[in-house]
Amino acid sequence: MRKGKFLQGALALTLALTVTACNGSMTSNSTLENALSYDDAVTELNTFVKKIDPKTTTARLDVDMDNASVADSLADISTFDLVLEGSGQINIEIAAPSEFSGSSYPDEWLVAVGKKFNEAGYTVDGQSVSVSIRKISSGETLTYITSGGYQPDLYIPSNEMWGDMLVSSGVSATKLTDRIAGNTxxxxxxxxxxxxxxxxxxxxxxxxxxxxxxxxxxxxxxxxxxxxxxxxxxxxxxxxxxxxxxxxxxxxxxxxxxxxxxxxxxxxxxxxxxxxxxxxxxxxxxxxxxxxxxxxxxxxxVYTPAGVRHDHPVYSFGWTDDNELEVANLFVEYCQNSDSQNMAKERGFNLHEDYVSEDYGMSGSDYLSAQKVWKTNKNGTRPTIAVFVTDVSGSMSGTRINALRESLLNTMQYIDSNSYIGLVSYSDKVYINLPIGQFDNKQRAYFSGAVKDLELGGQTATYDAVLVGMKMLIDASEEIPNANLMLFVLSDGAQNAGYELKRITPIVGGLGISVYTIGYEMTESDKKDLQTLSSINEAVCIDASSDDIVNELRNLFNVNM
CATH class of the missing domain: 3.40.190.10 (Periplasmic binding protein-like II)
Incomplete structure (x- = not known):
């Protein structure tokens, strides 16, 4: 009984902090009102899985497994909105975080300033000048730049930590100013x-x-x-x-x-x-x-400032064109003029001016190490046990199954080797393609082989496979106590065989296991079903039809695996 309380208590707390992306909002967990007790849920789970009778296949050791790089798991930069597009003869692109690159007041300060700058009629060497602004977080920009996936002309992170990390990663960057809009x-x-x-x-x-x-x-x-x-x-x-x-x-x-x-x-x-x-x-x-x-x-x-200041320093890169550098400096000066700074204060910037940054005594390489320390230890001493449930029914043919395979192969690099991973596939039948094992190099190779060898055909018994995956998790947790249990369902959402969602909901709610769903080219009704499944224990639902699915999965695994 202790395990059931842990799953429904601690995991429900932690997993409530994820985002439901299929419809853009989190859903209240009313389904828990109909949940079975943990012990009753386990009893019913065992009965259901016995009837489903999953078959275990032999996974192939993928000795030619490719080592995916970070670049492989990056979506095209166009998935991040170009919120302002300049049309000058000399135009520079700026990567800027969401707090001032939004589409509406009060989060559009840099965009508003950029528009005024573009309309001001500045010229350099007789040519009209302008700026374009791309909305992208400080961390995502760093990832794209260091992996070679994107190079803006100017990088404006929220604080100096990211600039230090950029330089420590071997990127040649020059800080043009310490601040364009004060924040904490x-x-x-x-x-x-x-x-x-x-x-x-x-x-x-x-x-x-x-x-x-x-x-x-x-x-x-x-x-x-x-x-x-x-x-x-x-x-x-x-x-x-x-x-x-x-x-x-x-x-x-x-x-x-x-x-x-x-x-x-x-x-x-x-x-x-x-x-x-x-x-x-x-x-x-x-x-x-x-x-x-x-x-x-x-x-x-009540708000209390802490840590380092967020004053939005500006970084440029190895310019080959002096005119572009002059445009960059012109824009920085424009951001710092009194009118622009008054606009910033109206939007909530430039407050707590007396606050002094905390000195961590850390360098850019130290910050990068801190990220790695967090990645390794974010779950404390609790290991993660996860099962990937993959839809191989006939409706997944073509681009859907190709996207599913690519999703798993490109992003498995973010799964920690201390995690325990298994793989299930299903059509109208359910197969255990890879029993749960520690995700060392050998298990990774088996996982890669099993993903590449997925075969299509048949109807779609999604919720039968969910129950099989949960049974695997519960059984594994007996050998690995106090673990985070997670289920990932990758499907087009079109269930038409086996148990219905409403029949398994009390079991899922009683077990307290989070079900992360990733839907491929879904209809609106299919999105609703997968979102409902994820909302039972407040996990995440991702719409893989979006262009940035690899980014979504990379961030999902970085946070949870």
Whole structure:
């Protein structure tokens, strides 16, 4: 019974911090009202799987397994919106984060300034000039630049950490200015929790929040440090709090592991944190001040700046054209003029001007190491056990099955070797293509061979296969206790054989296992079914019809695997 409580409690808490992408919003978990008890769910699961009678096949060891690179798992840069497109004879492209590259007030400051700049009639060497702006997070830009997938003319991350990481990755970059729009990152607490915290711990600091979280006095959540500047900032602040003399010491890492044992899973975006706070799932979270100021539903929260400042430095790269460099400097100066800065303040920037950045004593290479430390230890001492359930019915022929194979082969590089992985395929029958095993090099080769050898044909018994995958997870958890159990379902969603979704919902709810669904070229009704399956235990549903599916899966696995 203890295991059931853990799955329905701790996992429900952590997995509530993911995003449901099939319809763009999280769904409340009303289905849990009909859930069986854990023990009853296991009993019924065993009965159902016995009737389904899955067959185990022999996986092929893929000795020619290709080692996918980060570049292989990057979508075309066009999947990130070009929110402003310049038309000057000399045009430079800027990669900028969402807090000021949005499409509407108050998150469009850089776009608004860019439009005014483009309309101002500036010329260089007799040629008209302009800027284009691409909306892309600080972390995603770093990934694209360092992998060779994209090179903007200017990179404006939220803080200097990303510029330091860029240079440490071997990219030649020059900082044109330390700041174009002032901002801070910090910790938000609901007022009730804040008042209780103050009485026991005093001023709000990262160190204090960690102590309160470890003591069980609050639940603290942060964003993915691979993509989020705020998440990366707070991660380093946490490591610094654990050991101020050496944030990457064994002691700091050990304390991070212990903290992560009971911490929520990192969220993809700040918006997911806001939704989780609204549901009462978390008490404290990280956020940029400009976002906090412009979010009315957070008026009952108290903001305290922490970590390094988010002043949006500007980086340029090895220019071969002096005219383009002059345009870049012109635009930086335009951003810094009084009119532009007044526009920034109107939108919530340039506040807390007296706040001084925390000094972590870390270099760019240290920040990169901190990401790796987090990736390895984000689940604490709890290993992850995951089963991939793949649809091989006739409707998956053509582009769908090709996309499914590519999704798994390109992104399995992000699955940690300490994880335990299995593979199931199904049409009207269910097959265990790869029993669960630790994802070492040999298991990876078997996984690659099994994925490449998937054969199509037949009807679609999606929910039979879900039950088989869950049975594998439950059985494996007996040998590997206190693990994170996860199921990934890759399908076009068109179930037409075997058990129906409504029949297995009480079992899924009772087991508390998160079901991540990835749908390929789905109809609207199929999207609804997969989204409903994921929402039972508040996991993620991804629409693989979108162009950036590889980015979605890369970030999903970075956070969870």
């Amino acid at each position: 990152a910090g910790i938000l607490m609901s007022k009730d929790v804040y008042n209780t915290y103050k009485e026991k711990y005093g001023d709000v600091t990262v160190d204090g929040v960690l102590k309160a979280a470890i003591a069980g006095d609050l639940v603290f959540a942060y964003t993915n440090p691979y993509t989020s500047a705020t998440g990366m900032n707070i991660l380093c602040s946490m490591l610094h709090a654990f050991d101020s003399s050496n944030p990457l010491s064994d002691s700091a890492v050990d304390q991070l592991v212990q903290y992560q044992n009971n911490a929520p899973t990192a969220a993809y975006t700040t918006s997911i944190l806001k939704e989780s706070a609204a549901k009462g799932i978390i008490d404290a979270m990280v956020m940029e001040e400009q976002t906090y100021i412009n979010t009315p539903e957070l008026k009952d929260y």
